[in-house]
Amino acid sequence: MFVELLQFLLSGVTIGSIYALVALGFSIVFNASGVINFAQGEFVMLGGVAAVTLVEAGVSLPFAVMLAVAIAGVVGLLVEKLAIEPAKDADEVTLIIITIGASLTIRGMVQVLFGKGAHVLPSFGGDKPLRVLGATILPQSLWVLGTTLSVVLMLAGFFGKTLLGKAMLATSFNKLAAQLVGINANFVLFLAFGLSAVLGALGGVIIAPITYTSYDVGLMLGLKGFIAGTLGGLGSGYGATVGGLLLGVLEALTAGYVSSAYKDALPFVLVLFILFFFPRGLFGASLTERV
């Protein structure tokens, strides 16, 4: 009974960490520009698929991981430079559709270059499950949790301590005022896309040994990360993290106790519930709209 619950919680926290990384990426771009970047999920896919391909080509695992994350980061920067920046003044709907167009382009390219097959990445620390109070946990799950924790701490340090991080925060609070004190808002947006792509790809790489990865996993991961961000209140870093973990745990509990067929519906039921009763998200600050 208890062991079963613990098992569900452990797997929930593992997948929830990935949702948290995706949600953090959504938040960073949303803060910098107000754009909801629907290509975010494709960076997760890109990280996983690129790492697998590099390993299969004979590159050593640690190097393949770093290279895969770097590739996704560059693609993120390219998306901002080529698709978002030229259309920056367009309508919100238009911008959303442009990010969706970019995500289809990335997915289509991966499909052409790497094929439709599902791949699995070798795990980082062996495949022998560890026993925790009767439940089992894969060593890879520990890698996932450790990586996510360090990323959250590093981001907190980046936004709290470095000049660049503070510049990004300032831009999200008030773009005009930030520009008046000499912050290059265009560069901040450029950086935000790169950073969010790196976060997504990192999530994609560390989860690839547990779940299979293929060209089409980005859509659902992206949507769930987006929902996780909404649960925490889009734009809040801690909210995104907690939202991701919460979503992962609730999803695992639903799959375990209610219905595995409806596991994928849970995030979307949850988000409607949250919007009806906590419209600012669980942790979003209350804002008044400027006229």
Added chain:
Amino acid sequence: MTIEPRFRGLLVLGVVVLLLPFALPNSFYYDVAIRIAINATIAIGMNLLIGYTGQISLGHAGFLGLGAYGSGILTARFGWPSMLALPVTAIGTGLLAYLVARPILRLKRHYLAIATLGFGIIINIVIGNEAAYTGGPDGMAVASLSLFGVEVTGERVWYGLAAGVLVFVAWMMVNLVNAPMGRALQAIHGSEIAARVAGIDVAGLKVRVVVFSAVLASVMGGLGAHYSGFISPASSDFMHSIELVTMVVVGGMASVYGSIVGAAILTVLPQVLGRFEGWETMVFGLILTLSLMFMPRGIVPTLRLRLVRSEA
């Protein structure tokens, strides 16, 4: 005889619709034309929501799926006549749309995108899982449509029906956007607060538009299901919602004729791209991104602007 400028477009549309049968060589082209008309009608309804009122929906395929499966299930599994099944399904979809939209539309704009996205995906998952009623991932066969005891069959009859509905909805929309309600919707797009100050019931109007576009999608989804005789869960998935929004945005926001052009492009494109085995996703993505980067207003408004400039 002078025609009011706003009806000139309708006249062109009517002439095109009447002359098109003489240019359609075989039933394949009829099929494409019928599906363009069905999609265009849905897109016009969504344009009222997206283009005129400035609200985003990422879940309209869910409403379409409700209409298609509602009508399909009521006729096939419960033996209802299609003339009863279609309106009952439409009313049900409208009620659901009202229940979802009412609490959400008090909030800022991108929350409607999230809520409709969630709603659409829930509908899609339910359709995929409830195989006893929907046939699950394999889809289900749908009975043919009969109106007033006469079976609607044959490409010419279907073309007449679909094109007739399209022209009627376009006429209704051209009148609506120039009426006080249409102007109120455009005021909401400009600034919700200013619209409220001017005495417009912002939330109420937005809910009405959501319900209207959802009912239209539902009815056309039902008609489309009876027309093709088969439906699958893909008709209600997230990607189809995106295709519907794309018709509106690529064709031209706040342009009734833009929606028709957008629907025509998005309906024909997959047929053309089908030849590029494996490349179609990438080409579709590139076309979508590039067309919006270079024509952020959409095709029809951009061309119209260029025409006006060259005249002046």
